[in-house]
Amino acid sequence: MEALNSRLTNAVQRMRQQGVDALVVGSVANFYYFTGKWIEPHERLLALVIRGEGEPLVVSPEMHRQDFEHSTWECLFWWDGEDAMGVLSRHLQETGTVAIDSLWSSGHLLSLMKCRPRVAFVDGEPLLSGMRQVKDETELAIIREAGGIADRVMGALMKSIAPGMRERELVELLGSLWKKEGVYEQSFAPIVAAGANGARPHHVPDDTVVKDGDMIILDIGGRLKHYCSDMTRTVCVGSASDEMRTVYELVRAAQQAGLDAVKPGVPFSEVDRAVRDVITAGGYGDYFTHRTGHGLGIDVHELPSVHGASEAIVEQRMVFSVEPGIYLPGRFGVRIEDIVIVTESGCEPVNKVAKDLLIV
Known part of the structure; x- marks a missing residue:
């Protein structure tokens, strides 16, 4: 747990240095890097939102609720058929800069861009790869x-x-x-x-x-x-x-x-x-x-x-x-x-x- 907390702290520091207000982590590997949970959501939306201020937020399919039953983070669960991207977007600011996991589905990103048209979305690869290249x-x-x-x-x-x-x-x-x-x-x-x-x-x-x-x-x-x-x-x-x-x-x-x-x-x-x-x-x-x-x-x-x-x-x-x-x-x-x-x-x-x- 100490290693995970250190990675989150490092991410927030890098975000501030790069003028990023939030980071959306959606790929399986990057999600695991920060949470220690290996989850294959397939086409479903699973994301970790790391915010410059406040605790991280997990947006997960309901079917994975048990994976987070001991989590101290804020967790939001959505059911099949529900507007999952709407759930995520309602917890992002309406303006500012949001970095996106470059390994995330382009379909998810396009949907999020429609929900938050005034947000500046940037590539999160420099931030994420800069962390993952240097191992703990x-x-x-x-x-x-x-x-x-x-x-x-x-x-x-x-x-x-x-x-x-x-x-x-x-x-x-x-x-x-x-x-x-x-x-x-x-x-x-x-x-x-x-x-x-x-x-x-x-x-x-x-x-x-x-x-x-x-x-x-x-x-x-x-x-x-x-x-x-x-x-x-x-x-x-x-x-x-x-x-x-x-x-x-x-x-x-x-x-x-x-x-x-x-x-x-x-x-x-x-x-x-x-x-x-x-x-x-x-x-x-x-x-x-x-x-x-x-x-x-x-x-x-x-x-x-x-x-x-x-x-x-x-x-x-x-x-x-x-x-x-x-x-x-x-x-x-x-x-x-x-x-x-x-x-x-x-x-x-x-x-x-x-x-x-x-x-x-």
Whole structure:
């Protein structure tokens, strides 16, 4: 509860600095961030209104009343068929500036704008993402725990690969490995990409058969206490060609250069450049086709975004991935990904699975 109160206090301080009178939080992830309650309202209106003055207000479908029975906040409940947006709008000022959760339904926002035509509605993303990018100690503890589980799952998956298996079989095995660790929801649809499929960064696993000489990209993640893990390793089946080994070691060196570049005060563009320069110097710059990394927390992809055009600055307690890759069309791909926590002087990789090229 202390962490939640601190987040609300932080939000109000940021609102005052930005001249915002109220903040409407409507997405599942942002609602959870402030309330500690994970509720899927689907098409129904569920919102938290954080006000510059006074206690927060929850507007919820009646069917979720029990979720708030111990809440000390003001809660308003509406029934199916009732004008839910009218309930919300009556508790917003008629003028002033209201920031809106950018992940909220555009339909909800348009309805609210009709109800409050004299209010200036602004994007709440700078306010919300600015908070969520820098994790508190409660969040970091969960992310470390989630990363440790991902390590064990990845280790078991890598040892289970054998020629003749299909990509989909490995996905099914992965699901059972997560469940053995008490994780029943994955952060995203996992990627198992064998052989030429590995040259497609977001390949969807299919009935491709694993063969001797294949490189296989394994990109996995699970949800623990509503926080995500995410990691990638690449293994080789049977034997690796000289070029496979060269490309693998180049990606590993690039990733290490990225890890070494992460420090508070450094622009994210420099982290991206440190990674990209290694791959470019090795002659494969045209085959590194995506950004270096992304933020991670309640969402598997959130800010910050680690790319060459970013003007954002690395801050202590930020959490993001460093995941360079090389993708050779029609042949194979290699990607190595770790999640890192920014420390006072560098970064702490959450993932510990060895990155030497594993031949299975």
